[in-house]
Amino acid sequence: MKGKFIVVEGLEGAGKSSVIRLIKETLAAQKIDSISTREPGGTPMAEAIRECVKHNWVEDVAVETELLLMYAARLQLLNNTIKPSLANDVWVVGDRHDLSTQAYQGGGRGVSNEVLASLREMTLKGFKPDLTIYMDVDPQEGLKRARGRGELDRIEQAGMDFFKRTRKRYLELVADDPAIVMVDANQEMQQVHNKVKNVLLRYLS
Template sequence: MAGRFIVIEGLEGAGKSTAAACVKKFIAAQNVELLHVREPGGTELGEALRDLVKRPDLDDAPAAMTELLLMYASRAQLVETKIKPALAAGTWVLGDRHDLSSQAYQGGGRQLDQQLLAQLRDMVLGAFRPDLTLYMDIDPVIGLERARGRGELDRIEQESIDFFHRTRARYQQLAQADDRIVTIDASQCIEQVQQDIERALQQAVQQWQ
């Protein structure tokens, strides 16, 4: 089977790590190789950019447009040096976030021009898109409570609740417009979330065969 690119998206506290474990278990049953990457990050350059973007103690915090461009610099490096070569070799790639995050966080949360974001996406990625995106949908209030339970929040996690409501609204809008994005209700019990993820994966694999 050809390499496939599966991405997990969602707000802080949406259960992306739990979802990733479920996807990894499913992929292992397909008897294919797997590469797990994260954004921003996934490469030496990307991890350095991740630190700059997320550090809460920077006196010179990135402006909204700077943040966006740093995200795309990290993404371009990851796609060209890790993801595309893996897919070409028949390896499946699991991404912890991808371009949908920029469209939601910078386009929704930061309220940057959505047409500009689409143009930037097309310039950097061309027609490259995930084969399947699992969007873990959750109320920001619940998600941030979970995130705080994990420890200190990073710079983006410290944004206002209105920022996250805007981000969620943009996520939902984008998910409804793309049949390669499956929305998972992340507020359900973990057993039901896992069942919904497995169902989405099974349906996707049937279409790919």
């Protein structure tokens, strides 16, 4: 079966990691080879960029700096891992992709749609996921779960208003794109997993 790119999106604490494991297990049960990636990150250089993005720097980090780092890491991952895997009929399950930048840097940071569209065209050149699953979680609940995992990174410390703006933008993007399926991640995890598995099996059929 031709390789497909499936992306799991959502705020911190939405349960993306466990859903990605579920997707890989479901694909394996269907005899489909897959790998998982994360953004930013996924290659040696992109992982180094991830550390720059997440680090709690003493200096101020310009919004434009953060934005350009995100696309630099994404392009490295796309060219070195995602596209070669798909060309070899290996499915790729991504922890975030470009929808995150549109929501976080667009909605959260206030970067204009025109700037985002220009960078997207320059780097992705029309490349899009085949299926995106957006895990919708209330920001307060999501950050509570994230704190339970340990110390928050620089982006996770951006504040509640930032995450409310980010979620609002996510919901707008989901409403405009039929290739994105929304799952209520405020539910018990077993309910979430059941929903995701049903979505995936429908897609496979």
